[in-house]
Amino acid sequence: MPLDDRKLEVLRAIVEDYVATREPVGSRALVERHKLNVSPATVRNDMAVLEEEGYIRQPHTSAGRVPTDRGYRLFVDRLSKIKPLSAAERRAIERFMVGAVDLDDVVHRTVRLLAQLTQQVAVVQYPSLTRSAVRHLELVSISTTRMLLVVITDTGRVEQRVVELPGPTSDDDIAEMRRLINAQLGGRLLSETPQLVQTMVDEAEPNLRAPMASLGSVLLETLVERHDERIAMAGTANLTRNGLVDFPGSIRPVLEALEEEVVLLKLIGEVEGENATPRVRIGDENEFVDLRSTSVVSSGYGPGDTVVGGLGVVGPTRMDYPGTIATVRAVARYVGDLLAQN
Amino acid sequence: MPLDDRKLEVLRAIVEDYVATREPVGSRALVERHKLNVSPATVRNDMAVLEEEGYIRQPHTSAGRVPTDRGYRLFVDRLSKIKPLSAAERRAIERFMVGAVDLDDVVHRTVRLLAQLTQQVAVVQYPSLTRSAVRHLELVSISTTRMLLVVITDTGRVEQRVVELPGPTSDDDIAEMRRLINAQLGGRLLSETPQLVQTMVDEAEPNLRAPMASLGSVLLETLVERHDERIAMAGTANLTRNGLVDFPGSIRPVLEALEEEVVLLKLIGEVEGENATPRVRIGDENEFVDLRSTSVVSSGYGPGDTVVGGLGVVGPTRMDYPGTIATVRAVARYVGDLLAQN
DNA sequence: ACTGGCACTCAGCGTTCACGAGTGCCAGCG
DNA sequence: CGCTGGCACTCGTGAACGCTGAGTGCCAGT
Numbered sequence: 001m002p003l004d005d006r007k008l009e010v011l012r013a014i015v016e017d018y019v020a021t022r023e024p025v026g027s028r029a030l031v032e033r034h035k036l037n038v039s040p041a042t043v044r045n046d047m048a049v050l051e052e053e054g055y056i057r058q059p060h061t062s063a064g065r066v067p068t069d070r071g072y073r074l075f076v077d078r079l080s081k082i083k084p085l086s087a088a089e090r091r092a093i094e095r096f097m098v099g100a101v102d103l104d105d106v107v108h109r110t111v112r113l114l115a116q117l118t119q120q121v122a123v124v125q126y127p128s129l130t131r132s133a134v135r136h137l138e139l140v141s142i143s144t145t146r147m148l149l150v151v152i153t154d155t156g157r158v159e160q161r162v163v164e165l166p167g168p169t170s171d172d173d174i175a176e177m178r179r180l181i182n183a184q185l186g187g188r189l190l191s192e193t194p195q196l197v198q199t200m201v202d203e204a205e206p207n208l209r210a211p212m213a214s215l216g217s218v219l220l221e222t223l224v225e226r227h228d229e230r231i232a233m234a235g236t237a238n239l240t241r242n243g244l245v246d247f248p249g250s251i252r253p254v255l256e257a258l259e260e261e262v263v264l265l266k267l268i269g270e271v272e273g274e275n276a277t278p279r280v281r282i283g284d285e286n287e288f289v290d291l292r293s294t295s296v297v298s299s300g301y302g303p304g305d306t307v308v309g310g311l312g313v314v315g316p317t318r319m320d321y322p323g324t325i326a327t328v329r330a331v332a333r334y335v336g337d338l339l340a341q342n
Numbered sequence: 343m344p345l346d347d348r349k350l351e352v353l354r355a356i357v358e359d360y361v362a363t364r365e366p367v368g369s370r371a372l373v374e375r376h377k378l379n380v381s382p383a384t385v386r387n388d389m390a391v392l393e394e395e396g397y398i399r400q401p402h403t404s405a406g407r408v409p410t411d412r413g414y415r416l417f418v419d420r421l422s423k424i425k426p427l428s429a430a431e432r433r434a435i436e437r438f439m440v441g442a443v444d445l446d447d448v449v450h451r452t453v454r455l456l457a458q459l460t461q462q463v464a465v466v467q468y469p470s471l472t473r474s475a476v477r478h479l480e481l482v483s484i485s486t487t488r489m490l491l492v493v494i495t496d497t498g499r500v501e502q503r504v505v506e507l508p509g510p511t512s513d514d515d516i517a518e519m520r521r522l523i524n525a526q527l528g529g530r531l532l533s534e535t536p537q538l539v540q541t542m543v544d545e546a547e548p549n550l551r552a553p554m555a556s557l558g559s560v561l562l563e564t565l566v567e568r569h570d571e572r573i574a575m576a577g578t579a580n581l582t583r584n585g586l587v588d589f590p591g592s593i594r595p596v597l598e599a600l601e602e603e604v605v606l607l608k609l610i611g612e613v614e615g616e617n618a619t620p621r622v623r624i625g626d627e628n629e630f631v632d633l634r635s636t637s638v639v640s641s642g643y644g645p646g647d648t649v650v651g652g653l654g655v656v657g658p659t660r661m662d663y664p665g666t667i668a669t670v671r672a673v674a675r676y677v678g679d680l681l682a683q684n
Numbered sequence: 685a686c687t688g689g690c691a692c693t694c695a696g697c698g699t700t701c702a703c704g705a706g707t708g709c710c711a712g713c714g
Numbered sequence: 715c716g717c718t719g720g721c722a723c724t725c726g727t728g729a730a731c732g733c734t735g736a737g738t739g740c741c742a743g744t
Binding site for chain 1: 443444446477478480482484490492494498500502503504572576577578579581582583592593594597598601
C-alpha cells in the first residue's frame with residue numbers, strides 16, 4: 001500500500017516528537033502537538049499501516065510508537081530539509097577555529113567543535129596521505145648508516161621514518177639524494193609516486209643506487225602501502241548524555257568499536273567524490289554489528305571539490321538528523337576552505 | 343588506637359576480597375576465605391575499630407564492609423608487595439611492541455598494551471619537547487614570504503610550524519639561517535634554547551636580522567611557551583566493564599575529564615624524577631573533582647633514568663593495585679629501554 | 685473516509701511481606 | 715584480658731499483588 005501524504009506527515013510527526021522527547025508517541029499526543037486536523041482514531045489507523053510497512057513499531061502493546069531504522073531512513077530521504085545553521089552556530093564555528101596554528105591544531109579544534117555542536121561523538125580523519133601532494137622531502141643524517149626521511153605534504157601533514165642505509169653514506173651523497181627526490185617528486189600526488197620512485201632508483205648514478213633503493217622502499221612503504229591514516233575523536237562522553245537509554249544493553253560495544261581505528265576509518269574515510277552532501281548510515285545499515293544501535297553522519301572534506309579526508313559524527317539512531325547533517329556539512333565546508341587558504 | 347597485625351591482616355583481606363568480588367565483605371565470609379584462625383565475632387570487633395579509624399565503611403547497616411580511600415592507601419603503602427609479572431604478561435609486552443616503526447607507532451602500541459594488560463583506561467604522554475634535545479632543524483621555503491620550520495628531536499618527535507617572514511627572503515638566506523640555527527641549537531636541550539635563540543638573533547648579520555627574529559619568536563613559541571604536549575588514550579570502554587557499578591551516578595564526568603588534555607597532562611605528566619616506582623593517587627587524593635571516584639597509577643618513562651614523559655592508567659578505586667602498579671612499572675621500563683636504543 | 689465510543693492490554697509504580705546477610709552487644713570461657 | 719558463641723535487631727533485596735492510566739484495535743455510525 002502506498003503511503004499518502006497524511007501518513008507521511010504522521011511519520012514525520014512521530015520522528016520529530018520521539019527525537020525531542022525520547023518517549024514512544026501515542027495518537028492523542030500527536031494530534032495535540034501537530035495540527036493534523038483529524039481525530040486520534042484516524043491517526044491510529046494510519047499508524048497501523050505504517051507499522052505494517054515497517055516504518056514504526058510498538059515497544060509493547062499499549063505503548064506509543066517508535067520509528068524503526070527504516071522509518072528514519074524514509075524521514076531522512078523524503079521528509080526533512082536540512083536545517084540552515086543558526087547565526088549562533090555560524091559564529092561558534094568561526095570563534096572555535098580562528099587562530100589554529102597547524103594541521104594538528106586544525107584537526108583537534110574541528111573534532112571538538114563537531115562534538116560540541118552536535119552533542120555527539122565526533123571523528124575527523126587527518127588529510128589522507130595518498131590524496132595529498134608532496135611539498136618537500138627532507139633527508140637528515142643521523143649516523144653514517146641511518147638517516148631520517150621527513151615528508152611534508154601540501155595539506156601540512158608531516159611524516160617521518162628512519163631509513164637504514166646499506167653502507168656508510170656521505171653528507172654530500174645525502175644532499176644529492178635530497179636534490180634528486182625533490183626534483184622528481186616535489187608537487188606530485190602521493191598516489192603517483194610508486195612509478196616515479198622506481199624509475200628514479202633505476203636512473204640513479206651507480207654509487208647512489210644502493211642507498212636510493214633503501215630510500216625508495218621506505219618511501220613506498222610509508223606513503224603508499226602503509227595506510228595508517230590517523231584520526232582524532234572527541235565527545236565520547238556524549239554517548240552517556242541520557243544515561244544509557246539510547247543504547248540497548250550497554251554502550252561498551254560502541255565504545256570498543258570507536259576505539260578501533262580501522263573501524264572508524266571505514267566509517268568516516270569511505271567518502272564518495274562529493275563534499276556537498278553528508279552521507280547518513282542508520283542503525284542496521286552499518287556494516288559493523290557493534291554499531292547497529294547508532295547512526296553515522298559523515299562527509300568528505302578538502303579544498304574546493306577535492307576530498308582529502310573524512311569527518312563525521314556517531315550517535316544514537318534517535319538523533320536530530322536535519323540538524324546534525326547541516327552541522328556536519330557546514331563544518332566540512334569550513335575546514336575545506338581553511339585548507340584551501342594554505 | 344594503633345592497629346595490631348591482625349587488624350591489618352583483616353584490612354588486607356577485605357581489600358582483596360572486595361576487589362575480587364566487588365561485593366561488600368562480611369565477617370563470616372572473611373574467616374572462611376582466609377585462614378585468620380579467629381571467629382567471625384572477633385573479626386567483627388576488629389572491623390569496628392577499622393571503621394572507627396576510617397579505613398573501611400558500611401554501605402548500609404546490615405551490609406558487609408568496603409574499603410575507604412584511606413583504607414586503599416594503607417593497603418598500597420604497607421600491605422601489598424608489587425606482584426611480579428607473569429611470563430605471559432612479559433611475553434605480551436614483547437609481542438605487542440616488537441616492530442614499532444616510529445614514535446607515533448610506539449606511543450600507540452604502548453597505550454593499547456597498557457589498556458589491555460590492566461583492563462583499564464590507559465594514557466601515554468608523548469615524549470615531552472622541553473625534556474628532549476634538538477637533533478635537527480629544517481627550514482623549507484613555501485613561498486617568498488613563508489617558510490616551514492620542522493623540528494626533529496632525539497626522541498624522534500617531529501614538530502612543524504609555518505613562519506611568516508617580514509619580507510621576501512631568498513633560498514640562499516634560508517640556507518644560511520638553517521646552517522646557523524643548526525650550529526647553535528643542534529644537540530641542545532630544548533629547555534636551553536631561549537637564551538641561545540636570543541643571542542643568535544642579536545648576532546645575526548644585518549640582512550638576516552629581521553627573518554631571524556621571526557624565526558626565533560616562532561621557535562620560542564613552539565618549543566617552550568606553547569606546552570601543548572600530546573597524549574594518547576585507549577581503553578575507555580573498560581570503564582563500563584562492570585556495567586556502571588564502579589562509578590557512583592554516572593561515568594559521564596569521568597569521560598569528560600578524560601577528554602580534557604589539560605587534565606590528563608596534569609595527571610600523567612606530573613612525574614617526579616624517578617622512573618622506578620609508579621605514583622598512585624587514590625580517589626579523594628585526586629585534584630580533579632570529576633576523578634574522585636577513580637584512582638590513577640602513573641609513572642615517568644624515558645631512556646635510562648631521565649624522564650621524557652609520563653604514562654599511566656585510570657580506573658575505579660576498586661582496582662587491583664599490586665597488579666596494576668607492576669604492569670605500569672614494567673611497561674614504563676620497556677618503553678624507556680626502547681627509546682634508549684634509538 | 686473519518687469519528688466517537690468502548691473494551692482490552694499491559695508497563696510502571698507503590699505497597700506489602702518474608703527472607704537473610706550482617707551487625708553490635710553481652711555473658712561466659714580459657 | 716582477649717576471644718567466642720549466642721541472640722536480638724536492622725535493613726536492603728526481591729517477589730507478589732493490585733491499581734492506574736496511557737494507548738490500542740475494532741466497530742458502528744455519520
